[in-house]
Amino acid sequence: MMIRSYYLLKRARWWMEQARFFLFKRKLSQEDLTYLEKYFSFFNRLNPQHKKEFLEKLEMVLSTKKFIPRGGLLEVTVEMELLISATIAMVTFGWKRLRLAHFHTILVYPNAYYSTSNKTYHRGEVNPKFGLIVISWHCFVEGLLDENDGVNLGIHEIAHALKLANQIDTDGEKEFETQAWKTYKSLVPEEIAKVKSGENALFRENAALNEHEFFAVALENFFERPWEFFRARQELYLALVQLMKLDPRVWAKTEMN
Numbered sequence: 598m599m600i601r602s603y604y605l606l607k608r609a610r611w612w613m614e615q616a617r618f619f620l621f622k623r624k625l626s627q628e629d630l631t632y633l634e635k636y637f638s639f640f641n642r643l644n645p646q647h648k649k650e651f652l653e654k655l656e657m658v659l660s661t662k663k664f665i666p667r668g669g670l671l672e673v674t675v676e677m678e679l680l681i682s683a684t685i686a687m688v689t690f691g692w693k694r695l696r697l698a699h700f701h702t703i704l705v706y707p708n709a710y711y712s713t714s715n716k717t718y719h720r721g722e723v724n725p726k727f728g729l730i731v732i733s734w735h736c737f738v739e740g741l742l743d744e745n746d747g748v749n750l751g752i753h754e755i756a757h758a759l760k761l762a763n764q765i766d767t768d769g770e771k772e773f774e775t776q777a778w779k780t781y782k783s784l785v786p787e788e789i790a791k792v793k794s795g796e797n798a799l800f801r802e803n804a805a806l807n808e809h810e811f812f813a814v815a816l817e818n819f820f821e822r823p824w825e826f827f828r829a830r831q832e833l834y835l836a837l838v839q840l841m842k843l844d845p846r847v848w849a850k851t852e853m854n
């Protein structure tokens with residue numbers, strides 16, 4: 598009974614968000630579009646139809662997430678909201694409605710922040726219990742600036758959120774297809790061993806820590822340097838294409854990317 602009412606409460610929140618989206622939909626301005634074109638290169642590479650779909654998705658994300666400044670940051674600016682939401686829209690672009698509804702609030706710190714829970718500096722994290730995605734703006738921007746190095750904090754944290762969301766039944770759309778998830782998972786142990794042994798030099802060492810870090814680092818590479826990823830680890834890359842319902846090679850500028 599407890600579980601059922603908890604579930605109903607979650608569903609109610611989803612519908613409330615959905616209502617807010619229809620009633621108070623955040624419309625993107627021309628200024629917003631100019632900003633995206635300048636600083637979010639993924640958007641530029643989409644064809645007109647995909648651009649339209651991407652903007653619809655972006656408006657949905659912007660209309661339903663709450664942004665809160667932390668750690669001395671005075672405000673979360675429109676530009677910060679745009680780029681963080683655009684990253685969510687990009688990572689979940691393979692799904693029509695999926696927007697990681699469970700993670701309703703995004704905390705933005707100016708820099709890496711000290712976490713009292715494990716007494717280390719953090720660049721970002723996700724907290725499924727409170728529905729939070731936490732991001733250091735400085736690290737987020739660093740990730741965006743070099744778009745081909747396979748390091749992108751925004752993609753990394755959103756990948757964590759997506760993997761967790763797959764275990765939480767609250768979103769409006771199912772995340773991973775059972776078969777695609779099985780295929781991907783069956784490859785992970787061997788792939789982690791390859792990062793450890795240096796046979797996969799494309800992924801940074803962090804990927805070998807555990808299956809969660811592996812997934813997050815894999816998605817950073819998937820979106821930032823799909824061709825290199827495809828050539829180095831073809832089977833894993835194609836498993837991710839099935840899982841994520843999209844193939845970023847389509848948007849990569851050249852095969853050399």
Ligand SMILES: [Zn+2]
Binds near residue numbers: 753757810813
């Ligand atoms: Zn991580």
